[in-house]
Amino acid sequence: MPYRAEKPGQRPSADELRARIPGWGADLDPKDRPAVPKERFDPAASGAHWDFPERQPEKWPRERSIEHQTLPPVFGTSAPPKGLSGALRKLAYRKYSEGRAAHWLILIAADRVDAVESHLRSFATLRPDNPITETGVLSEFSNKGLSSRTGSKRADVNHQWLDPVIVAGPWLLAGGAAVAILRTLTNRRR
Amino acid sequence: MVYRGPYKVRVEEKDMPAIEHPNDAIVKVQRAAICGSDLHLYHGMMPGTRVGMTFGHEFIGVVEQVGPSVQNLKPGDRVMVPFNVYCGSCYFCARGLYSNCHNVNPNATAVGGIYGYSHTCGGYDGGQAEFVRVPFADVGPSIIPDGIDDDDALLMTDALATGYFGAQLGDIVEGDTVAVFGAGPVGLFAAKSAWLMGAGRVIVIDHLEYRLEKARSFAHAETVNFAEHDDVVVHMKKTTDYLGADVAIDAVGAEADGNFLQHVTGAKLKLQGGSPVALNWAIDSVRKGGTISVMGAYGPIFSAVKFGDAVNKGLTLRMNQCPVKRQWPRLFEHIRNGYLKPSDIITHRIPLEHIAEGYHIFSAKLDNCIKPVIVPNAG
Ligand SMILES: NC(=O)c1ccc[n+]([C@@H]2O[C@H](COP(=O)([O-])OP(=O)(O)OC[C@H]3O[C@@H](n4cnc5c(N)ncnc54)[C@H](O)[C@@H]3O)[C@@H](O)[C@H]2O)c1
Ligand SMILES: [Zn+2]
Ligand SMILES: [Zn+2]
Numbered sequence: 001m002p003y004r005a006e007k008p009g010q011r012p013s014a015d016e017l018r019a020r021i022p023g024w025g026a027d028l029d030p031k032d033r034p035a036v037p038k039e040r041f042d043p044a045a046s047g048a049h050w051d052f053p054e055r056q057p058e059k060w061p062r063e064r065s066i067e068h069q070t071l072p073p074v075f076g077t078s079a080p081p082k083g084l085s086g087a088l089r090k091l092a093y094r095k096y097s098e099g100r101a102a103h104w105l106i107l108i109a110a111d112r113v114d115a116v117e118s119h120l121r122s123f124a125t126l127r128p129d130n131p132i133t134e135t136g137v138l139s140e141f142s143n144k145g146l147s148s149r150t151g152s153k154r155a156d157v158n159h160q161w162l163d164p165v166i167v168a169g170p171w172l173l174a175g176g177a178a179v180a181i182l183r184t185l186t187n188r189r190r
Numbered sequence: 191m192v193y194r195g196p197y198k199v200r201v202e203e204k205d206m207p208a209i210e211h212p213n214d215a216i217v218k219v220q221r222a223a224i225c226g227s228d229l230h231l232y233h234g235m236m237p238g239t240r241v242g243m244t245f246g247h248e249f250i251g252v253v254e255q256v257g258p259s260v261q262n263l264k265p266g267d268r269v270m271v272p273f274n275v276y277c278g279s280c281y282f283c284a285r286g287l288y289s290n291c292h293n294v295n296p297n298a299t300a301v302g303g304i305y306g307y308s309h310t311c312g313g314y315d316g317g318q319a320e321f322v323r324v325p326f327a328d329v330g331p332s333i334i335p336d337g338i339d340d341d342d343a344l345l346m347t348d349a350l351a352t353g354y355f356g357a358q359l360g361d362i363v364e365g366d367t368v369a370v371f372g373a374g375p376v377g378l379f380a381a382k383s384a385w386l387m388g389a390g391r392v393i394v395i396d397h398l399e400y401r402l403e404k405a406r407s408f409a410h411a412e413t414v415n416f417a418e419h420d421d422v423v424v425h426m427k428k429t430t431d432y433l434g435a436d437v438a439i440d441a442v443g444a445e446a447d448g449n450f451l452q453h454v455t456g457a458k459l460k461l462q463g464g465s466p467v468a469l470n471w472a473i474d475s476v477r478k479g480g481t482i483s484v485m486g487a488y489g490p491i492f493s494a495v496k497f498g499d500a501v502n503k504g505l506t507l508r509m510n511q512c513p514v515k516r517q518w519p520r521l522f523e524h525i526r527n528g529y530l531k532p533s534d535i536i537t538h539r540i541p542l543e544h545i546a547e548g549y550h551i552f553s554a555k556l557d558n559c560i561k562p563v564i565v566p567n568a569g
Contacts, residue, residue, distance in 0.1 A: 024385045118242070
């Protein structure tokens with residue numbers, strides 16, 4: 001079809017659509033759309049009965065983005081930084097703004113270190129990490145692992161084999177490192 | 191539940207959350223859900239996801255305890271809690287941008303606060319647990335209104351509100367052709383909502399046949415399985431008389447499939463802030479002068495987005511985390527009128543003790559899973 005000014009193609013009429021689809025056109029008028037306009041100045045609408053919130057006590061030095069002037073009044077207190085990963089995190093926050101790739105790359109590295117540290121730490125507890133139960137991989141057997149992936153084309157099957165590598169990778173690396181360390185130690189003794 | 195490192199979660203006894211601020215409440219969770227966003231954490235993609243954190247930003251429950259300054263809630267109230275943590279009084283909250291609050295996230299200024307969504311979103315523990323701390327109890331939560339059932343209320347805390355918001359950011363006008371990338375909960379709700387705004391055609395793209403089936407039956411949409419096309423962009427052109435769709439909605443985000451290199455560098459190796467395959471398809475499938483609404487989440491590291499095409503085509507790109515509570519009054523009306531029945535997409539109910547299996551099933555897309563609901567104390 002040559003390119004012309006009118007919108008091409010046959011379209012169902014508003015009445016046909018209304019008959020087929022419950023609620024068709026209920027929000028046709030942008031005035032009925034709650035997200036329009038994007039910004040609507042109405043400080044009373046939120047239910048806040050403060051001008052500025054009271055400050056939550058800071059129980060440990062809370063790491064914060066250097067793009068903030070001061071510590072915001074309210075914040076989460078999950079998982080305070082600890083160990084080597086904690087030191088890395090504090091460095092990323094202290095030194096680099098969110099605008100810097102280094103900030104995020106250090107945080108991602110800290111996440112990986114945190115996982116290894118936590119696995120190692122778990123071996124000193126009554127509940128060591130268990131990759132079988134924690135990955136939920138047994139649901140492959142109870143919830144149609146095979147038939148879910150066969151029968152129709154799925155684009156994710158070509159990389160799902162990487163998942164176990166990502167899970168097992170750090171363990172293999174840690175195991176390898178442990179063997180290497182033991183070797184050097186025993187060699188040195190000789 | 192707590193996160194133990196990529197692809198690993200487990201149930202642990204933690205201390206009972208405490209009131210840390212006078213406007214806090216503690217909520218006893220009745221139902222929670224796993225969201226596509228949680229998968230980005232679970233796969234270790236989001237910087238600042240610490241071992242020991244409890245995930246979960248979609249939950250409803252009963253108020254257990256309130257701080258001294260709380261006026262609107264009391265113990266025993268049944269509440270639905272939007273996924274945003276927000277103060278209600280900062281520059282952004284005063285303008286309705288609740289997802290962009292400036293007073294709740296020390297760790298980053300580019301994002302507001304989100305329950306159970308890494309330290310980059312404020313370091314709050316989430317609701318896939320028995321109890322959760324809810325800051326700004328007078329601002330975020332609402333008492334679940336009569337006539338709204340628990341599952342519908344649960345889905346309004348994120349997925350439904352986000353899909354509805356995504357359709358609104360598309361600035362749809364009557365008769366528009368709307369392409370929705372992703373047939374997960376967000377995409378299904380976006381497709382359904384596009385009709386409310388007057389769309390003339392709604393086309394949903396995914397590679398999971400069972401989800402496309404849901405897009406046809408639940409969202410009355412036409413569907414495209416991109417795994418069956420060499421080049422989905424060409425297919426989208428063909429089906430729109432070679433102009434392209436008027437509006438495209440990205441309801442996929444950082445772990446998009448369809449391009450092995452992009453997926454592996456973005457989602458697996460974390461060399462990018464995510465795999466922008468779906469976003470690039472949206473940019474290339476939409477018509478010149480069209481609008482793209484991005485609901486899919488991306489990490490804070492740069493991604494290989496086809497920006498030149500967006501410039502040359504004169505596209506409007508709109509996006510945000512959803513300011514959830516702003517959507518509620520209108521969504522309540524749509525539910526009461528029978529236009530929306532959010533709980534139709536729930537496929538699995540999983541006791542909190544089996545959360546690890548829940549994550550695996552949802553992540554690997556097993557057993558026709560679309561939306562898993564977590565039930566604490568299912569006993
Ligand atoms: N902006 C917000 O406020 C907000 C809120 C909730 C969720 N999200 C984001 O929205 C996205 C979707 O969430 P969900 O819960 O529906 O997740 P989901 O994982 O269930 O759905 C994603 C769907 O996209 C499909 N998909 C993968 N690659 C694709 C491609 N190239 N083209 C088309 N489809 C593709 C997948 O098969 C899957 O069905 C996530 O990125 C999530 O983080 C954003
Ligand atoms: Zn979510
Ligand atoms: Zn605010």
